[in-house]
Amino acid sequence: MEGKLQESEGQISRLEHFEKMLQEQDDTMYLLRRILKWVCLLISVTVCSFTDIGQGRRLLATVAMVMNIFTMGLLSMAYTLDVPVAMRRNAVFNLYEALKYFPVDRLEIYMFLRKRLLRFLSLYGALAFPLRLMAEALAGSLGISSLVAPLVVWLMLAAAGGVMIRVGMARRYRKKVRSL
Amino acid sequence: MTGLSFENVSLQKGRFSKRKVILDNISFALEQGYLCGIAGKNGAGKTTLFETIISPESDYSGRITWRGMDIRKRHAEFMQYVGHVSEDRCYPYSKSLGQIGDLFGPLYREWNRGLYLSQLAAFGLSPGKEKGGLSRGENLKFQLAFAMGHHAKLYLLDEVTAGMDVIFRREFFELSGRLLENEEVSVLMTTHIEQELDKKMDYIGILDQGRLVSFGENGRGMDGWRQDGDERGNREMRGGVKENSRK
Numbered sequence: 001m002e003g004k005l006q007e008s009e010g011q012i013s014r015l016e017h018f019e020k021m022l023q024e025q026d027d028t029m030y031l032l033r034r035i036l037k038w039v040c041l042l043i044s045v046t047v048c049s050f051t052d053i054g055q056g057r058r059l060l061a062t063v064a065m066v067m068n069i070f071t072m073g074l075l076s077m078a079y080t081l082d083v084p085v086a087m088r089r090n091a092v093f094n095l096y097e098a099l100k101y102f103p104v105d106r107l108e109i110y111m112f113l114r115k116r117l118l119r120f121l122s123l124y125g126a127l128a129f130p131l132r133l134m135a136e137a138l139a140g141s142l143g144i145s146s147l148v149a150p151l152v153v154w155l156m157l158a159a160a161g162g163v164m165i166r167v168g169m170a171r172r173y174r175k176k177v178r179s180l
Numbered sequence: 181m182t183g184l185s186f187e188n189v190s191l192q193k194g195r196f197s198k199r200k201v202i203l204d205n206i207s208f209a210l211e212q213g214y215l216c217g218i219a220g221k222n223g224a225g226k227t228t229l230f231e232t233i234i235s236p237e238s239d240y241s242g243r244i245t246w247r248g249m250d251i252r253k254r255h256a257e258f259m260q261y262v263g264h265v266s267e268d269r270c271y272p273y274s275k276s277l278g279q280i281g282d283l284f285g286p287l288y289r290e291w292n293r294g295l296y297l298s299q300l301a302a303f304g305l306s307p308g309k310e311k312g313g314l315s316r317g318e319n320l321k322f323q324l325a326f327a328m329g330h331h332a333k334l335y336l337l338d339e340v341t342a343g344m345d346v347i348f349r350r351e352f353f354e355l356s357g358r359l360l361e362n363e364e365v366s367v368l369m370t371t372h373i374e375q376e377l378d379k380k381m382d383y384i385g386i387l388d389q390g391r392l393v394s395f396g397e398n399g400r401g402m403d404g405w406r407q408d409g410d411e412r413g414n415r416e417m418r419g420g421v422k423e424n425s426r427k
Contacts, residue, residue: 014287025282099287100235100237101259102235103288104256104287105255105256105260
């Protein structure tokens with residue numbers, strides 16, 4: 001079993017390559033998927049940063065959001081593979097169904113999905129925790145509502161991101177002008 | 181060397197009183213480098229036999245081995261060697277043949293993109309053509325090209341020649357002859373066409389209601405498979421064969 005597990009871990013890159021090819025071949029779906037993923041991620045992180053909801057609700061919201069985003073990503077993958085609609089109900093099953101008659105075993109697919117889920121959760125944690133801290137600090141110091149605070153933080157971050165992009169672009173532009 | 185081997189393989193489907201025997205105690209062995217034809221009337225279990233081999237979920241009893249390896253235990257490894265060609269085989273409809281090759285080909289260890297593309301060209305298929313727009317014959321040719329692209333060692337061909345024109349059939353048997361020049365390759369195909377069994381096959385198996393009523397080398401005892409085998413099964417099979425104009 002251990003040998004099989006190691007073999008499967010070594011083969012995950014085949015599925016990653018498979019996914020990459022799928023994305024490259026379907027640009028529109030790929031772009032849509034990326035946009036949806038980020039929008040959902042930001043909404044869920046913001047919702048979970050509201051300081052005045054209970055821990056239980058926060059946990060529920062987090063789990064629901066994570067599962068939704070994760071499933072949606074896989075559903076779009078199944079869609080691109082033309083897996084029949086009836087089979088799309090279960091995302092994990094879909095990927096397995098699409099690759100059933102190819103040299104890929106179930107364990108390999110589960111390992112691949114597990115890796116994706118862990119990566120997603122770490123990204124989620126990296127965003128949600130600092131945002132909540134900032135929102136709490138902002139709500140405490142400025143005396144604004146704890147519901148609005150995370151949104152204000154996002155707006156500030158977006159503004160900072162916008163400024164950085166503008167500065168970066170201006171620098172590139174200056175470099176280009178100098179090179180002429 | 182024995183390639184594919186069935187040892188007392190049985191398959192039942194349904195529950196309780198509706199439980200039905202689909203494959204009944206099937207045993208045979210196919211040597212590498214040979215072409216074996218499985219015949220039988222509709223519903224005899226030919227397609228189920230293939231499904232049993234290729235599906236990782238097939239709940240059969242008995243043992244199926246490939247070069248001595250139990251395929252149930254190492255199904256993904258076994259599928260590296262299999263080139264399954266069937267009308268029912270699912271590939272994404274909206275993708276082009278080139279894209280399908282790029283997508284699924286690298287899942288095989290011995291994938292050769294150049295060989296796949298050249299084989300498509302030999303069959304008169306463009307890599308830019310969409311899978312959904314292929315005719316039945318083109319679909320089978322594409323699947324053959326894909327199987328050749330990953331250097332399949334066991335070709336499972338499900339009714340590939342049924343309903344095809346004479347030219348395609350001749351080309352197909354020329355191609356399978358070339359494939360079998362490689363002694364590691366075996367071909368197992370189902371057919372309804374009696375002439376193909378007589379002329380082209382090295383081994384012949386007759387399925388009737390899930391039972392393998394006869395199996396053996398063509399021309400050795402099996403030459404008289406119509407007389408020696410299960411008379412009822414063979415008679416019924418011939419009854420179900422539409423293209424049985426004897427030569």
